[in-house]
Amino acid sequence: MEKDLSQFIRNKAFLDKIVSAEEAASWIKDGMNLGMSGFTLFGEPKVFPKALSERGKKEKFKVNVYTGASLGPAADQAMAEADIVNLRVPYQANPVMRKKINSGEMYYIDQHLSHTAEEVRKGTLGKIDYAIIEAAAITEDGLIIPTGSVGNSPIFVEKAENVIIEVNISAPRAYEGLHDIFIQKEQGERKDIPLYKVDDRIGEIGIRVNPEKVRGVIISEEPDIPSPLLEPNEETQAIADHLIDFLNKEVEEGRLPISLAPLQSGVGSVANAVLKNMKDAQFRDVVVHSEVLQDGIFDLIDAGIVKFASGTAFSLSKKRVDSLAEDLEKYKGKIMFRPQEISNNPEVIRRLGVISFNTALEVDIYGNVNSTHVSGTHIMNGIGGSGDFARNARITIFVTPSLAKGGAISAIVPFVSHVDHTEHDVDVIITEQGYADLRGLPPVKRAEKIIEIAHPTYRPQLRAYFEEAKEKVGGQTPHILEKAFSFHQHYKEKGTMLFEQPEEVK
Amino acid sequence: MEKDLSQFIRNKAFLDKIVSAEEAASWIKDGMNLGMSGFTLFGEPKVFPKALSERGKKEKFKVNVYTGASLGPAADQAMAEADIVNLRVPYQANPVMRKKINSGEMYYIDQHLSHTAEEVRKGTLGKIDYAIIEAAAITEDGLIIPTGSVGNSPIFVEKAENVIIEVNISAPRAYEGLHDIFIQKEQGERKDIPLYKVDDRIGEIGIRVNPEKVRGVIISEEPDIPSPLLEPNEETQAIADHLIDFLNKEVEEGRLPISLAPLQSGVGSVANAVLKNMKDAQFRDVVVHSEVLQDGIFDLIDAGIVKFASGTAFSLSKKRVDSLAEDLEKYKGKIMFRPQEISNNPEVIRRLGVISFNTALEVDIYGNVNSTHVSGTHIMNGIGGSGDFARNARITIFVTPSLAKGGAISAIVPFVSHVDHTEHDVDVIITEQGYADLRGLPPVKRAEKIIEIAHPTYRPQLRAYFEEAKEKVGGQTPHILEKAFSFHQHYKEKGTMLFEQPEEVK
Numbered sequence A, B: 001m002e003k004d005l006s007q008f009i010r011n012k013a014f015l016d017k018i019v020s021a022e023e024a025a026s027w028i029k030d031g032m033n034l035g036m037s038g039f040t041l042f043g044e045p046k047v048f049p050k051a052l053s054e055r056g057k058k059e060k061f062k063v064n065v066y067t068g069a070s071l072g073p074a075a076d077q078a079m080a081e082a083d084i085v086n087l088r089v090p091y092q093a094n095p096v097m098r099k100k101i102n103s104g105e106m107y108y109i110d111q112h113l114s115h116t117a118e119e120v121r122k123g124t125l126g127k128i129d130y131a132i133i134e135a136a137a138i139t140e141d142g143l144i145i146p147t148g149s150v151g152n153s154p155i156f157v158e159k160a161e162n163v164i165i166e167v168n169i170s171a172p173r174a175y176e177g178l179h180d181i182f183i184q185k186e187q188g189e190r191k192d193i194p195l196y197k198v199d200d201r202i203g204e205i206g207i208r209v210n211p212e213k214v215r216g217v218i219i220s221e222e223p224d225i226p227s228p229l230l231e232p233n234e235e236t237q238a239i240a241d242h243l244i245d246f247l248n249k250e251v252e253e254g255r256l257p258i259s260l261a262p263l264q265s266g267v268g269s270v271a272n273a274v275l276k277n278m279k280d281a282q283f284r285d286v287v288v289h290s291e292v293l294q295d296g297i298f299d300l301i302d303a304g305i306v307k308f309a310s311g312t313a314f315s316l317s318k319k320r321v322d323s324l325a326e327d328l329e330k331y332k333g334k335i336m337f338r339p340q341e342i343s344n345n346p347e348v349i350r351r352l353g354v355i356s357f358n359t360a361l362e363v364d365i366y367g368n369v370n371s372t373h374v375s376g377t378h379i380m381n382g383i384g385g386s387g388d389f390a391r392n393a394r395i396t397i398f399v400t401p402s403l404a405k406g407g408a409i410s411a412i413v414p415f416v417s418h419v420d421h422t423e424h425d426v427d428v429i430i431t432e433q434g435y436a437d438l439r440g441l442p443p444v445k446r447a448e449k450i451i452e453i454a455h456p457t458y459r460p461q462l463r464a465y466f467e468e469a470k471e472k473v474g475g476q477t478p479h480i481l482e483k484a485f486s487f488h489q490h491y492k493e494k495g496t497m498l499f500e501q502p503e504e505v506k
């Protein structure tokens, strides 16, 4: 390491605490609760979890790992492979870890992302033995400057008995000034979150830490981890088009101004396609109040469509990671990261009147949404912030291609095999077939609209279910319980949800 | 009418607008949207809906009826019987109306009670043609003083094209001063709801109305409608005992002070039993931040346990209705009613850190809750405010007797036939068998706890399902979809959920 560390660790007390990752890892005891920075691969400690995982290969111990959201290969995957995780909270998205969870080899609590900080505050998850936080710098007065995410780091630092800071000297210097760290008091002792406009600064640029709790400072040079860039395909493009159509109609009918309302977009291919599409849309001076900021945001700022974007984390492709240092300078004052407790807070989302769109795994004919469980049992990632936004948004949109697995699965089913979002919280559903605007409709009228945006091959069998349910059972929400999972059942037995192969498949 | 009306209608402009209920009813046109006051039988207009229903017997028309929550015999039942309701929003609890909804003769949108005002503001429910509001008085400067509920009256009055005020001259005069009417601006233009302590006064004592919109004033003398008093039985008593045990443990372990945290309690027999039980508990200076205030509150104030209670409506027995005029004087300054958008607002519930308990119809082994749909299809009442509280509370508790229909139904099932509250939002479940504290537990560990509080006759078959699901299917949330509704199926076919009659039933 050639660089002058005092440029990064500008407070002497912290310079004295530098230790190796191995040493820090050796402090961790079996059964401890670790609070780690990191959210969608960005901002996670990288050398500490690797060292801990290495230790795990030689020594038998398990820890509980709490984070902002998903960590990457150096953390979630390494720890899962080393088999050192007992319980993981509140979100993950790593294939290796996912497998361990679904095979029962480790525990996982899938939690609303705005709830975790409250759970830590209340002690429901036990005390935090160690907080391990990636930092771009430690300031003169001892503030920890986060890197590409804030997540739950502030609450972990506040509540932890010990803090380990992983200073990443390869992180862009311009991270400093990008964050807005606002800490809430206990429930019952707090006032409001004074965030009235998306670009209001309400907190400090870094995380305040009691220096006495800082047991070690680790130096890292591991770069930010890029996410795969998901280029739009025909399907995601069509979904994006319908979404823009829907928003255009809202503007035309006077329900939204040309600046829309603060936007939240989920992660993944559809979200990226939408952001791409927006470049050619009529919207102007849009603000973004999201969880994750993806590549598309920068282009929209360049195009003059978005004027300010806040979130709790980046999720960027290789191209953007490579130019991040310059970009952070370029977009200074137009981007801000807050704790996920603030970005995802019901108070803020509802006050601002966010328009939210997230991806569903499956949706049922009444508009209940499964975001997490394949076949109702095996977790994909987790609910993430989708519930925080869905419940409190001004308009709640879920998007999904109408088919999965090459047509063997219909994303629209009679009854979702797992419910993450109830019909009460879902306003609009979009597939490549079109959009179903469910606002102001009772269940049986919702079903009519939803069946219309199923794939044509599945519409007949969905309609048959719905008609039979209305006729034979009736009620506010007609169902035939013994056939509610007949699509899933058919898929399990025959490898397809399609009851009969149609003559001509569209 | 012997009374001097100018005592009640203290602004001359309104005195000039007195009309008969029949005349006011004649203004209503087919297809109109009516916003009515009223919540759990209290504070609803009484003579207007009756007159409208009478007109409906002679003339064919339908209206959409939006309210705070459930109305009583004079309104919901009369209108359902006269068949004049096309769509009802957001809650009802009347047996006659329920039947019409479930038979498909009328539409019903079952909505989070904190959401309706936003929907009206956004226009999702169309414009409000008439607001019909019961009042205890109209003040000199034209404020409408509500009676025993606030509900959605403020937003209806604000947004309606026309307002009809039903002044109830038999209502206690002491209603004046009991209300705290705070109006929010549009999303994106509002600041916070400045309610930091339950007893903060943040608004006016009445609803401001543009006098030009007031088309008529009707005089009524119909008394408040009492709710049936539900005396505790052995079962509800046992549930109440477990709830108090749970709270005691929270206090003992230092997670709650002796004043607990603001309490919300659902309506019905269990809620009443809990309130009764609390009289002998150790808690002191408790505040209540609830939706509905029932009889028990007064006794708790008398006992020095509760020091302040806020809600959006009363739900009182005959005994309390009879003494209401004196009671309102006696409890002045200790009781307050706010719009349901405020009482049930996520911002407020989360900030205050409310402890919430509500009743479930059924609960599944992972802690998902059905509050609304019998057998997944037929609506009972609606989700009401249970979701507003469950999602945002500090501790979310659902209570239910472990059995229904004399043991033919287990309230604990493998998979709930309708999901109103997902496992993410449920912390504790209580039956007469005990409590299951699910906080900090992953799904498979939740199931262990929940099966233990099922009725002993059902535990073996629940355990058999769970073990088979873990073994044969596995995953984060093990299920066997083809058997998920086997309990419901058995009930439908055999009249009981019990697969085998046990030798000796406890």
Ligand SMILES: CC(C)(COP(=O)(O)OP(=O)(O)OC[C@H]1O[C@@H](n2cnc3c(N)ncnc32)[C@H](O)[C@@H]1OP(=O)(O)O)[C@@H](O)C(=O)NCCC(=O)NCCS
Binding pocket: A265, A266, A267, A268, A269, A270, A291, A358, A359, A360, A361, A362, A371, A372, A374, A375, A380, A381, A382, A383, A384, A385, A386, A389, A404, A405, A409, A410, A411
């Ligand atoms: C739902 C979610 C998994 C979709 O992600 P995505 O990358 O857009 O989805 P994909 O279309 O690539 O599907 C992912 C996988 O699920 C499979 N899948 C999709 N729908 C399915 C269904 N109904 N049944 C079974 N499998 C399905 C796909 O085939 C694909 O499988 P593969 O990885 O084996 O190819 C993802 O958005 C998510 O985790 N959401 C929950 C959290 C959230 O909403 N966060 C937003 C931030 S607030």
Ligand SMILES: CC(C)(COP(=O)(O)OP(=O)(O)OC[C@H]1O[C@@H](n2cnc3c(N)ncnc32)[C@H](O)[C@@H]1OP(=O)(O)O)[C@@H](O)C(=O)NCCC(=O)NCCS
Binding pocket: B265, B266, B267, B268, B269, B270, B291, B358, B359, B360, B361, B362, B371, B372, B374, B375, B380, B381, B382, B383, B384, B385, B386, B389, B404, B405, B409, B410, B411
């Ligand atoms: C869930 C709810 C219906 C329970 O009400 P309650 O009066 O305590 O319940 P009861 O035990 O009397 O049950 C009501 C009926 O449902 C039946 N029932 C209960 N559990 C059942 C089940 N699992 N399956 C089928 N029927 C069931 C009972 O037998 C009873 O039927 P009956 O009227 O024919 O005798 C009621 O609390 C409710 O509507 N909740 C939703 C709204 C809410 O929570 N509001 C709270 C304010 S924030």
